[in-house]
Amino acid sequence: MLKTFKVGGIHPPENKLSAGAVVETLPLPEMVIIPVSQHIGAPAQIMVQKGDAVKVGTIIAKQTGFVSANIHSSVSGIVQKIEETFDTSGYRRKAIVINVDGDQWEDSIDQTTTLKTDIELSTSEIIQRISELGIVGLGGATFPTHVKLSIPSGKTAEILIINAVECEPYLTADHRLMLESPDEIMVGTTILMNALGVKKAVIGIEKNKPDAIAKLTETAKKYQGISVVPLKVKYPQGAEKQLIKAIFDREIPSGKLPIEVGAVVQNVGTAFAVYEAIQKNKPLIERIVTVTGKSVSKPSNFKVRIGTPVQKLIDHIGGLPKDTAKVVNGGPMMGKALRDLNVPVTKGTSGILILNKKLASRKEYVTCIRCGRCVTVCPMGLEPFLLMTHGELQMWGDAEKNHVMDCIECGSCSFTCPAHRPLLDYIRHGKSNVGKIMRNRK
Amino acid sequence: MNRKLIISPSPHVKGTDSVPSIMYGVVFSLLPALGIAIYFFGISALIVTLTAIGACVIFEFLIQKYLIKGKVTIFNGSAIITGLLLAFNVPSSIPIWMIIVGSLVAIGIGKMSFGGLGANPFNPALVGRVFMLISFPVNMTSFPANRFAQIDGFSGATPLSIAKGALKSGEPMSDIFDKVGNSLNHFVGNMEGSLGEISALFILLGGLYMLYRGIITWHIPVSIFLTVFIFAGSMHLINPEQYMPAMFHILTGGLFLGAIYMATDMVTSPMSTKAMLIYGVGIGALTMIIRTWGAYPEGISFAILIMNAFVPLMNRYIKPKRFGEEVKNG
Numbered sequence: 001m002l003k004t005f006k007v008g009g010i011h012p013p014e015n016k017l018s019a020g021a022v023v024e025t026l027p028l029p030e031m032v033i034i035p036v037s038q039h040i041g042a043p044a045q046i047m048v049q050k051g052d053a054v055k056v057g058t059i060i061a062k063q064t065g066f067v068s069a070n071i072h073s074s075v076s077g078i079v080q081k082i083e084e085t086f087d088t089s090g091y092r093r094k095a096i097v098i099n100v101d102g103d104q105w106e107d108s109i110d111q112t113t114t115l116k117t118d119i120e121l122s123t124s125e126i127i128q129r130i131s132e133l134g135i136v137g138l139g140g141a142t143f144p145t146h147v148k149l150s151i152p153s154g155k156t157a158e159i160l161i162i163n164a165v166e167c168e169p170y171l172t173a174d175h176r177l178m179l180e181s182p183d184e185i186m187v188g189t190t191i192l193m194n195a196l197g198v199k200k201a202v203i204g205i206e207k208n209k210p211d212a213i214a215k216l217t218e219t220a221k222k223y224q225g226i227s228v229v230p231l232k233v234k235y236p237q238g239a240e241k242q243l244i245k246a247i248f249d250r251e252i253p254s255g256k257l258p259i260e261v262g263a264v265v266q267n268v269g270t271a272f273a274v275y276e277a278i279q280k281n282k283p284l285i286e287r288i289v290t291v292t293g294k295s296v297s298k299p300s301n302f303k304v305r306i307g308t309p310v311q312k313l314i315d316h317i318g319g320l321p322k323d324t325a326k327v328v329n330g331g332p333m334m335g336k337a338l339r340d341l342n343v344p345v346t347k348g349t350s351g352i353l354i355l356n357k358k359l360a361s362r363k364e365y366v367t368c369i370r371c372g373r374c375v376t377v378c379p380m381g382l383e384p385f386l387l388m389t390h391g392e393l394q395m396w397g398d399a400e401k402n403h404v405m406d407c408i409e410c411g412s413c414s415f416t417c418p419a420h421r422p423l424l425d426y427i428r429h430g431k432s433n434v435g436k437i438m439r440n441r442k
Numbered sequence: 443m444n445r446k447l448i449i450s451p452s453p454h455v456k457g458t459d460s461v462p463s464i465m466y467g468v469v470f471s472l473l474p475a476l477g478i479a480i481y482f483f484g485i486s487a488l489i490v491t492l493t494a495i496g497a498c499v500i501f502e503f504l505i506q507k508y509l510i511k512g513k514v515t516i517f518n519g520s521a522i523i524t525g526l527l528l529a530f531n532v533p534s535s536i537p538i539w540m541i542i543v544g545s546l547v548a549i550g551i552g553k554m555s556f557g558g559l560g561a562n563p564f565n566p567a568l569v570g571r572v573f574m575l576i577s578f579p580v581n582m583t584s585f586p587a588n589r590f591a592q593i594d595g596f597s598g599a600t601p602l603s604i605a606k607g608a609l610k611s612g613e614p615m616s617d618i619f620d621k622v623g624n625s626l627n628h629f630v631g632n633m634e635g636s637l638g639e640i641s642a643l644f645i646l647l648g649g650l651y652m653l654y655r656g657i658i659t660w661h662i663p664v665s666i667f668l669t670v671f672i673f674a675g676s677m678h679l680i681n682p683e684q685y686m687p688a689m690f691h692i693l694t695g696g697l698f699l700g701a702i703y704m705a706t707d708m709v710t711s712p713m714s715t716k717a718m719l720i721y722g723v724g725i726g727a728l729t730m731i732i733r734t735w736g737a738y739p740e741g742i743s744f745a746i747l748i749m750n751a752f753v754p755l756m757n758r759y760i761k762p763k764r765f766g767e768e769v770k771n772g
Contacts, residue, residue: 007762254765330452331454333456340447361454368560369709370711372708375713380764380765382762418459424451425451
């Protein structure tokens with residue numbers, strides 16, 4: 001029996017169209033747009049002015065406060081302007097626009113690709129370096145990594161879990177990374193173990209990536225304390241709480257963080273970024289992005305500089321297919337629909353998904369037939385049909401009592417509902433209102 | 443280039459099931475049972491069934507169009523199921539006008555008066571059936587002879603009512619067994635009864651199809667069967683001369699139709715699995731109480747309707763177990 005989480009979950013069609021596509025490096029764009037808020041937490045403070053010359057790796061915005069992250073230039077060139085642009089979520093954000101000129105890197109960065117396994121830095125130096133080089137969680141939530149590695153006093157980490165589940169349909173960025181850079185991932189994992197002071201790390205991979213499981217299992221033999229656990233294919237297994245339950249069989253109490261049960265979860269892409277930061281002194285300036293969709297002639301995985309406009313990726317695959325109706329930043333279950341294609345790739349962009357009219361349109365919804373499927377599939381054990389009613393009727397007190405804040409917004413309920421009810425839309429509405437009320441109460 | 447893109451919150455993909463796909467799935471799963479009813483009772487079974495379906499769909503249309511003046515949703519298949527199940531719950535010899543009246547009650551009072559699909563607290567087909575049972579007791583309890591009737595001199599009564607009468611008059615158990623026929627006959631449906639309830643085998647096939655399609659879960663049927671089995675089995679163990687064996691109770695009296703189709707109606711059954719199990723146990727126990735001590739030989743219709751009344755209460759107080767609610771770490 002393969003491990004998995006117990007409550008709820010769904011099996012959306014996997015559609016991993018680009019799983020066989022080797023990662024290509026996308027040619028440099030003519031300009032990049034680098035938002036100063038690419039992470040959870042306070043926006044970074046801009047350090048450059050119009051006309052400044054920057055290199056690849058030059059710090060251009062500095063973290064403000066503990067939960068924040070540094071931002072580095074991903075290209076060499078001249079700062080053209082600092083303006084407000086829309087980010088992938090549709091919010092206006094400050095961004096630094098840089099005209100690309102050549103490809104000059106900061107001298108401190110080791111550009112070689114030779115594997116470096118010896119770790120020279122101490123625990124505090126590792127965390128310091130990760131913070132300086134702007135590493136954030138690459139699974140999509142973009143939580144600053146140095147914050148996750150700083151264990152609050154009174155708590156101890158027992159286990160490091162590497163999230164290589166990639167349970168979102170279509171996306172294959174992590175899958176390709178595992179096949180192409182297994183040793184770097186292992187060294188990155190070892191560094192993270194050192195930083196946390198744990199002896200044990202487990203890499204969780206779903207069974208639909210047998211080649212990645214085989215490759216990492218083989219590679220892990222060379223490294224101390226790292227093991228690979230194959231998991232049953234089930235969405236949302238990549239959600240932190242569900243993954244800890246599946247691998248470690250512990251449940252994080254409502255409203256608490258993983259460290260409460262002695263676990264720290266890092267994405268496999270983050271482990272790779274940590275390797276590059278510590279061993280090569282390279283800041284987070286590029287990432288792997290899957291560009292895919294049923295009508296895309298050649299679904300691909302690209303290594304992309306942060307700040308590259310999404311349009312550039314689309315151009316590279318030959319433009320938008322004719323039947324395009326929706327472009328999603330991220331996977332189909334939790335990604336965000338883009339309003340225009342000039343938004344930049346940011347640290348959290350794991351994929352660009354192109355959907356045709358049939359897939360993109362919602363169906364008209366009808367009365368709830370009380371089939372209970374939303375209750376069955378909810379991985380948090382909530383009652384989505386009820387929470388939707390609370391949202392519709394603005395019954396915030398009842399929504400709070402029925403634990404609306406526990407919702408992880410995985411979308412399993414909306415996906416499953418045969419009456420096509422927009423359950424998650426109303427639950428989000430409830431979460432934002434209940435959250436506001438709870439904050440005011442303090 | 444400024445192409446218009448669709449914007450909406452996630453998720454951006456959708457499962458394949460819809461309300462009509464579920465409803466027609468149920469209709470499809472009932473076809474084997476309809477086939478065996480026609481085989482045993484002849485063409486009258488088909489006429490009664492088609493009349494009930496037609497009446498239910500037409501009444502729903504008329505009420506939605508002219509009384510409520512709202513959206514007409516007769517194509518979602520739910521009225522067809524109500525008609526089918528109502529027909530399955532009456533003798534094939536029922537006069538046509540009675541089944542039409544029953545359909546009007548099922549759709550009009552059982553379903554539309556509460557607001558239509560999704561809002562009705564009681565199973566509409568059962569509302570219609572119980573109305574007919576009370577209004578037309580003679581026609582509803584005399585059954586035509588099955589064309590293969592192997593029990594001489596008996597036609598017009600179901601095995602359950604034969605057994606109930608015989609036990610009351612103190613006949614020895616061995617004689618009763620001769621009269622009611624054996625379990626194999628009950629299982630395939632070679633007995634008297636309502637037109638669609640007789641064959642446990644074919645209803646089970648339909649049930650397995652619904653399980654496979656994910657239309658129903660095992661919780662409600664299994665908890666009903668287990669409760670009846672334990673209840674009837676222990677009574678029989680205590681006094682084998684006074685109480686019928688467990689398998690007899692499970693295979694007769696429409697228990698299969700009730701447990702697999704009537705009790706699992708999505709609208710009128712609980713939402714969470716914990717509540718489903720309690721609901722099933724309640725139906726099983728009430729069925730056996732009515733069969734053993736009540737006035738009617740069969741009890742599952744009443745049992746389901748009574749438990750339907752508790753569903754809103756169960757939904758309110760029996761919650762699914764939340765993630766992280768009970769923390770047992772380490």
